[in-house]
Amino acid sequence: MTTPHHQSANRNDCLVSFLVPAFKPDFLSEALACIETQGVDRAEVIVCDDSPGTDVARIVEDFARVSRFPVQYQRNEVQLGGLMNMQRCFELSVGRYVKFVNDDDRLLDGATARMVAVLEAHPDIRMVTGRRQLIDETGQVLPDILATHSPFAEDAVIHGADLLRFWSRFPLNFVGEPTSVLLRADELRGCWPHISALGNRMINSVNDLALYVNALGAGHLAYLAQPQSCFRTHGGQAQRQGNATVVGDYGRSVFLAQLDVRGVEPLPLYGHVRVRPLDRPDPSWGRFPLVEHFRDVGRITPEALSEFTFESVRATQRAQGNALALGRWLANRVLSPAQETVLADERGHGPEILVCIRDRNPDDFRLGLAVSAFRIARRFAPGLRCLVLTPEPSRYPEAYFRDVGFVEVGEGGEAAALNRIAGERQGSWLMLADSWDEITPQGMMTLSRELAGAPDSCVAVYGDSLVRDGGHIGGGAFRPDFNLDMLISNPGAMARNWLFRSSAVVALSGFDETLGTAFELDLILRVLEAGGFGAIGHVAEPLLISEPGRPVRNPEEERRVLLAHLARRGYDADVEANPALGTYRVRYRHTGAPLVSIIIPTKDQLPLLQTCVESLLEKTRYRNFEILIVDNNSETAEAQAWLEGMAQLPVDYIRVLRYREPFNYSAINNFAAAQARGEYLLLLNNDTGVLRADWLDEMLNHAQRPEVGIVGAKLLFPSGRVQHGGVVLGLRGPAEHAFIDEELQAPGYMNRLQVDQNYTAVTAACLMVRASVYQQVGGLDEQTFGVSYNDIDFCLRVREAGYLTVWTPHALMMHVANASQNTVDKTALEQKQARFAREQDAMYQRWLPLLANDPAYNRNLTLVGRGFEVEQRIDLTWQPLAGGPRPVALCYPADPWGCGHYRIMKPFEAMKATGELEGLLAHERLTLPELARLNPDVVVVQRQLLDEQIEDMRRIKTLAGKAIVYELDDYLPNLPMKSAYRDTMPRDILKSMRRAMRWVDRFVVSTGPLAEALAGIHPDIRVVENRLPVDWWRGLSSRRRRGHKPRVGWAGGMGHTGDLELIADVVRDLAGEVEWVFFGMCPDALKPYVHERHEGVEIQRYPSKLASLDLDLALAPLEDNLFNRCKSNLRLLEYGACGFPVVCSDVEPYRASGLPVTLVRNRYKEWMDAIRDHLSDPDARERQGDRLKQAVLEDWMLEGDAVRAWREAWSTR
Incomplete structure (x- = not known):
């Protein structure tokens, strides 16, 4: 339920979102009152109520009557727990900046305004914190502890990368609780499955640090030395409960493992972090011994610090190598915002899945971790429910577990409890897990979708699993599809964490209550006997993360189950156990001796x-x-x-x-x-x-x-x-x-x-x-x-x-x-x-x-290399929208430079980001089985002219039966004589193109003239003009009139020798009137006249580098030949995005675009006159640059209809 006490905040107008994940009402009034004194005007207040009573709602209603901000209150329909309640608050927010306010903390007057001022003034700072004071239940200030001790006497900026290295050495939260910080909201959008997750892993106890790692992005932290907030310590906090030590150790180990997966190297014991003063003009970084500072304040020995950071565990896991590979694999198995939007429409239609958690040892405090993982996963599988099988339901406070059902395990053990559940919850699926198991959100989401489409005959399903080793993912069980002999010989790997239809459990007389730990294996085998292989399904996705060696198995009980099953199949068999591996060997003892x-x-x-x-x-x-x-x-x-x-x-x-x-x-x-x-x-x-x-x-x-x-x-x-x-x-x-x-x-x-x-x-x-x-x-x-x-x-x-x-x-x-x-x-x-x-x-x-899709293998395992290794090219195996209405494309860019990016990579990324399609960008050829595993609707190839490339197209078309779209943005049959690319092309380009066209369903080109020049080579030629990628080209700025003379320049790569020869004399004769600036190629003959030369950069840096040239005028000479008449206006678009006014050749691609540029014929006098006209009137010149920039940003960006045009061109459905 959402109850807006005032009109909701306007997304474009809201500066700060104050987010209050409420659970305890004791100090909530005081926490809310502090919001009014923060010195900001354009703000909203969002309260998500996770409490069991009505006190929070009453307090918020009273606050809303007097608050000057829009107040939005939401009562959570089901208990979310702390992590997901924060997530819910964030999802409802519209502010540019996010300020969490814990329900028992206090903000000091004006703190948020001071932090906003820092973020507004410093784009490279992504997060601001300040010193916080420790207070007790009455509000009295307490002495500092290690975490609240301020390392700085004046406001400072800490280099973000060094802060991560510090935390990798010493995961101490001196930054403060979420109440202490102000965050940029955009840095957190897209974090999956929630804002405090790292690498798709749940982080407990140090989840604040995980939140800050996400918030920092590639930026820095500002630290205000004066107190800005108060952190209250009192008896009701989760941090003070008895499970804090166990949960804390595990949470820190996962946090450190995820920093390791990201490649963060710990600071040395005596290492320094880069620090600079916040408000001094000197921007250079100094050095500060942050590790040593806290080590000395806390009187921590170097030996204890080494132990604390789990260095020995880290070294062992790195030596094994598998941990980092699996960690990165899991970290990439997330939903994009577009995918999440699409899948959100499906939620609510999945079946009820009862995760039945065995709490065999309540004293180890693991249940809280399992329930937290359930709450995260439930967001993506709304049919998910949690039941706890425990001998002591009364030991768990109802206030913390209102969304969890407790089933007492008594006579008959867990099997009897499950049988009662199956009888009461007809129509559900039952999944057995343990308190040390962590269910995965993407696994539950995939499972829910698969079960929704499962035929009635399928009554048992299993998935894959991962195994943790400390905080890392140490291994995985990527199981084959149902494998009878492997199940019998290796039940420890195959017979855990299955799901059963409750109706089938009842129909098969339930779990056998006499079999101890082997009752799950027994039911699997009875399902097989009753329904055959068709009764069993496999979801090739890790459903949970477990601990090695758990649960403890009983070989004698398993052997008894196997013998009974074989006897029912008519075999007088013997089953031998291999205790070292936990496996079995069946001797069927046939009586015949055939020839x-x-x-x-x-x-x-x-x-x-x-x-x-x-x-x-x-x-x-x-x-x-x-x-x-x-x-x-x-x-x-x-x-x-x-x-x-x-x-x-x-x-x-x-x-x-x-x-x-x-x-x-x-x-x-x-x-x-x-x-x-x-x-x-x-x-x-x-x-x-x-x-x-x-x-x-x-x-x-x-x-x-x-x-x-x-x-x-x-x-x-x-x-x-x-x-x-x-x-x-x-x-x-x-x-x-x-x-x-x-x-x-x-x-x-x-x-x-x-x-x-x-x-x-x-x-x-x-x-x-x-x-x-x-x-x-x-x-x-x-x-x-x-x-x-x-x-x-x-x-x-x-x-x-x-x-x-x-x-x-x-x-x-x-x-x-x-x-x-x-x-x-x-x-x-x-x-x-x-x-x-x-x-x-x-x-x-x-x-x-x-x-x-070998049934004896697993689609998450690679089809190259030795086999049985995890496939690291994540888009080959992670296609969460597969089977839906969106096309799946396999794209082969011809190069990693401009052509590949503008015509393949960036359009693909834009379409994927907006949910127009799914698929894979491949920079190396897939084998046909890999291609078929992806199962694309279309294969998009670019400039494929070599014999082996054309042969690959033939196989894709004739053997895989896939549609092929061919992409080209240059008239290759007529390369200019001085082109640097002539020697890399086949001798008879047109013949090669005609051979390639035999296998092509559609031909996409960049301009109308190029389509006309190639008319007849293919019956279906489409034109999609170049557009500028938004993430590269929007938001660029450059300075004007910063040189002693006007800065006039050119930018471009190889292949433009003939173009630059057009203006060689112009460059020479204007050398005394302008500062010539060349970026990229510069012929030797022109170098004596060039004021600045800039070497080429990788293409990702090209837009910002181009803008940094601060050109007062940009030139775009172009030879008038068929090749160039078929080219696009891309150079003008790039100049325009930077705000540069342009003088260019009056040739087809520049003339036809209609952009506000100065066109000249390729004659010396016209070039000289046009340039001098611009030099004589700086104001008019700059107005032209502004008009060009406006035109480019309004009509020539890769967004909206331009993205949809690419999808139409690539889609052959």
């Missing part, structure tokens, strides 16, 4: 083949097998003799088959499979060897399960390191092995190198398949995949037929790898490459959506 046909294709390579066959015969314990050696035209005498000898052996379990056709791996295996007698086929490369006698038993252990179609083995290089630990689709191309070259005993990601699991594909170097399944799917595809990817394609077709593929680490074999392809296949290299490209294209054509 296995081992198929070994070969050609020559006798030593490898002998090793393979001999190891099979000598080391394999399971004896019911036959060996089919398929000779593919061996040529060496040794191989031919050996094969003939094997063929003559008087045994029926070894046969030599002759395949006389050219090498085709698929055809060879199909040829042998047709002659095999076994119930099971084992495809085996000839460069393998047996390492353990039970290898075939282990493969049959899974192959004899009716739901299994394929079994793969763990293969080692001869060095003993991993060669095959499963295949990941889309990895480094269509598919590739993960874990290559890992140690034999390495656990792998989530223990995946040591447990049975389901992969989508395994290598055929050692692959077992039931013969009937092989025949059912038609064997290997010998027409399309004769050499490469035949095994991957086969596995995917078996999957399509409804069977599982199991990879087991317990079947261990040696594999040299690629011996046949590398040394036997004699095809010419060029032919091999062409064949490989065809087979790769065929894989993409047939399976690309699956290659991009």
Whole structure:
């Protein structure tokens, strides 16, 4: 409820927002009264009431009657807690500056006016604080403590970057509580998920410091040495409660970790911060020993200070490297303001999600952290509710937990409590968490959206999780989609924090109250048995941040659950535990001993083949097998003799088959499979060897399960390191092995190198398949995949037929790898490459959506590198609006300079910022699986003319089926003879462009003349004119008449040699009348006449650098040729944004724009006359500069309709 006691403040008129997050009424009247004495006129007061009673409302109503400011009161419908109540106040505010007023603090007279004056006078200062006094309940001033001790005797400015370094060393809040500071509101807008969060992490206890880190931005802190506020200490404060130590240590550790993630290096123990006086004319920085000052005042030893900053933990985590990478990954997983606006419309439609928090140890005070995380996440998932399962509900004060339900855990334990909840809350989803778990806002938001669209048949869902290590994110469990064998063998990684429909819990007779800690695993397995794989869903987003090793598991209870499940499936199985890893190994104990046909294709390579066959015969314990050696035209005498000898052996379990056709791996295996007698086929490369006698038993252990179609083995290089630990689709191309070259005993990601699991594909170097399944799917595809990817394609077709593929680490074999392809296949290299490209294209054509989203992998893990590493290109995996009405674009700028920014990067950023589209700016080519993972509606390419670029466009169009928009802003077929770029272009540019246009859906150019010049090259050419990015070009200012002579100049990069030659004589002849200023390119012939030369800068700094030239007149010469007639008026726009009057060539792009500039023909006299006319009348010259600036800012900025024009040009929906 919002009750405005006066008219709300006007956003354009309000200077200060006084924000009062109220909870306690005791001192609120005094706090509000102080607002009236602050010496500011244009202000508003916002009070958000989080209290349990009506006293706050009464006090605010009384204040509003007498206040001279608009007062807005909001009673929170549900309790928000301190962090989110501050956030709510901020969201309602419209002031330029923000002044929080805690309900028990006091502002001294005129404090806010003094702080406003500082911010108004110093744009580089983002935040002002002042000394505060400590007072007691009666208002009496108390002696200073360390945090209230003032380090300065006079008003000072502390360098912002150094302040962060100080806090990284010593997180002491000498700046003060929020009542003490005045903040610029714009610095806090866009902070996500709230203004006191850092890196998408909740910061407790030192949340004020987190707020100040956000508020500082890239600016500085002003400190007023005289008291400006009073901080009241009394018995009711949260800071004085018994959990302060535990919460404080954790909050500081997360705060320090987030500074670490940002790359903030702690100050040395004896380090100094940069400081300067606030109101003295000397702007230079001095040095102040801030660490040493507080260390001495607080009598803190260096050893204690080192301990306090968690240096040893920081060093360990940095050495591991993963912590910083995951911290940055999570920090980027946020919503932009535009995205939040869009998603706000969806809120309120999500299902009810009951987060049931187990409070097993109330004395550890962790529940408050879990509830704070819930309150933050609830903002983005309004259906979220919190229930606490605890043996002692009475110990939690109702005033602090009004939005939380407490369920007493009694007889029957937590399972019984959950069953009661499920019975009472039909239609809800139940999620079990622990008090040390921190649910994530983006996870709950994603979960809510996914559950809203889940089919009725889906009754159980799980997500991913992160693991904290101190304050850092130390690891993550990015789980695969439902993986039966991994669930059974590794329940510790797979069976935690699931969600269940309450109706399904009831229908399945609830959680088993006799199973101790394993009741969640038990229900998961019963859901599977009742509803199959379709009953289970996976949300590929971390739903929570947990602690390592929690909760404590009971292996005997888990083993009992697994045995019961297997028995219900008809298996008389045995389950062995691996205590070191917390994993399990299932022996299904099948009674049959079926015949296995081992198929070994070969050609020559006798030593490898002998090793393979001999190891099979000598080391394999399971004896019911036959060996089919398929000779593919061996040529060496040794191989031919050996094969003939094997063929003559008087045994029926070894046969030599002759395949006389050219090498085709698929055809060879199909040829042998047709002659095999076994119930099971084992495809085996000839460069393998047996390492353990039970290898075939282990493969049959899974192959004899009716739901299994394929079994793969763990293969080692001869060095003993991993060669095959499963295949990941889309990895480094269509598919590739993960874990290559890992140690034999390495656990792998989530223990995946040591447990049975389901992969989508395994290598055929050692692959077992039931013969009937092989025949059912038609064997290997010998027409399309004769050499490469035949095994991957086969596995995917078996999957399509409804069977599982199991990879087991317990079947261990040696594999040299690629011996046949590398040394036997004699095809010419060029032919091999062409064949490989065809087979790769065929894989993409047939399976690309699956290659991009391997169910055995996770979309948050990268498809490049070694595999099972977090994808750091966040826009590839974080598309919160995906599936909505906004198009998704993949954009490839041609360069990182002007062309790339003005035509691709800045339009993309503007469209994304306004919610016009989503997508990714890519500065390196994505693989096709990566592209398909992003799944863009359109791919925007710029100036793609090289053969490999055109080939990439072909694959995008024909294999990924994506629309392509081609962007160009220059008439490349007619580059000027003196252009610096002629040598970088193909010889026949027009031919290359025509080849590229074959794959293009739309052609976007920058000017009408360019479209006319290229007419006929494509049927759909659109014109979108250049506009200036607002963040670069609005708000620039320059000085006038600051030189001894008028400052006349030019700015530009390479490629303008011919243009500058037009005015070379002008520059020479006016050298005595003006100060020539050149920025960027300056031909040697002109240098003697130039007063100032400025080297080029990176493009982000170009606008401010251009404005700083303080030109009294800017020149824009341009040769009159077809190339230049097709160019845009961008140079005039840039000059205009700086307020420079302009003399320019009278050519098409400058003439047609209609801008108030002076046009001249490219003749010496006209240039001289025009420049001297401007020099003779400075006032008129400056009025022209003002008119040009006004025209540019009104009509030529990248905003509004201009942004929408880009979207129309790029959107092909």
